[in-house]
Amino acid sequence: MPWALAVAALSNLAYPIYRHYDFSYSPDTRSYLRMATGRFDSVSTTRRYRVVVPAAAAVVAAPLTHVYGRIWHQRPNGWWPLRFSFYLINCLLLGAAGACWFNAARWSGASARAAALAMLAVLTSRWAAYGAGLPLTDSLYALVFGLSYYAFRRGHSAGWAVAVALMLGPLAKESFVFLLPWLLWYGRRALPFSRQLPALAMGLGALYAVHWAIDTRTGAPVTESVANALSHLENIRYSLHRAANPKGIGELVSIFGLYTFILPVALWRGQKVPVPAERWFASLGRAEMLLMALVAIHMLLSGDLGRMGYFAAPVFCTALALIFTHWRQLVGPTAGA
Helix, strand or coil: CHHHHHHHHHHHHHHHHHHHCCHHHCHHHHHHHHHHCCCCCCCCCCCCCCCHHHHHHHHHHHHHHHHHHHHCCCCCCCCHHHHHHHHHHHHHHHHHHHHHHHHHHHHCCCCHHHHHHHHHHHHCCHHHHHHHHCCCCHHHHHHHHHHHHHHHHHCCCCHHHHHHHHHHHHHHCCCHHHHHHHHHHHCCCCCCHHHHHHHHHHHHHHHHHHHHHHHHHHCCCCHHHHHHHHHHHHHHHHHHHHHCCHHHHHHHHCCCHHHHHHHHHHHHHHCCCCCCHHHHCCCCCHHHHHHHHHHHHHHHHHCCHHHHHHHHHHHHHHHHHHHHHCHHHHHHHHHCC
16 A cells, blocks of 8 residues: 555654754744644744644644653653644645555556655655654645646546645645646546636635634734735745755755656666657646646745655655666666677
8 A cells, every 4th residue: 555655654753853843943834833743823824824734733642642752752742742743634634645646656657666666765864854854845736736636647536636635735835825726727637627726716715714813813004915925036046056056956856866867867778778758758748847837936935945845745756666667677678788
C-alpha cells in the first residue's frame, strides 16, 4: 500500500526534525503553534487563515497532553505534545500526497516498482522532512496538488479527488487561486464542471467563514488580506535575483537533490538507444508544463524557492518513475559494449 509505505518513510525521516529543530529560526512554525492554541492576534496575515492543520493538531494534542509527559519524562509538556501532533498529522497528509504521486505515475505508464521507488526518492527531499516534522501546513497543500494531478491522470472514477481538492484548496493556501483554473480544466474529465461548482462553493464558503470568524475575533479589517496578497508582488524581483545567483541555483537543485540530474542524463542517454527517450515521456505534455509554470508562480511570489518548488513533486515523481521503468534500455547499450 503506497500510503503506508510513504508514511513509514516519512515518520523515520522527519523524526529528527521534530525532535531537534531550533524553532528560533522559523517564525512560521511558531505562528502555527500559536494558532493551534487559539491565538491569532500575533499571527501574520499570510498564515492566519490556514487553520485546517493547526486545528487537527490541536484535536490530536488534547488527549496526548495527559500521557506525553509520562512517556517522555525528560520533556516537559509545554509545546511538546502539540509539536508531536503536528508531526503525526503532517506525516499522514504528506503520506497521502505521496500515494497520489504513486498512483498518478502508474496511470502515466510507470511500473509499480518504479512508481514506488520514485515516490520514496521524492520523499527523501529535505522539504518533505521539514513539511512532515515541523508545525507547518505545506503537507495539506501538497496533498491538494497530488489529488489534482492524480485526478487528471486517472480521469474517470477520480471525481472524488477533484471534489476534495476543491474543498480543501481554498483553506490550504491562498495561492490555490493559481492552481484553481488548472484543476477546473484538467479535472473536468474526472468531474464535470456542473459537479465541480458545488464542491468549490463549499470550499469558498468555508474560507469565508474562517475569515469572518478570525477577523471578528482579532478586529482585523477586511482589506488587510487584500493588501497582504498584493504585497507578495514585491517578492518577484527578489525571487528572480535569488534564482540567478549560485546560491539560488543550489537551492533549486536541492529541492529533489541528486535525483534532479537523472532527468537530463536520461534524456541524453535516450538518444543512444533504440527507443528514444521522447517515447517514454509521451504521456507527459501540456498539462505538466502548465502545472510546472504554476509552481514557478508560487516560487516567484513566495521568495522561498525551495519550499515552493517542492510542489512540483507530482510531475517530477511521474517523470522519474517513467525513467526507472525503462532503465534497462538506458544502460543496455553500455552493458553490451
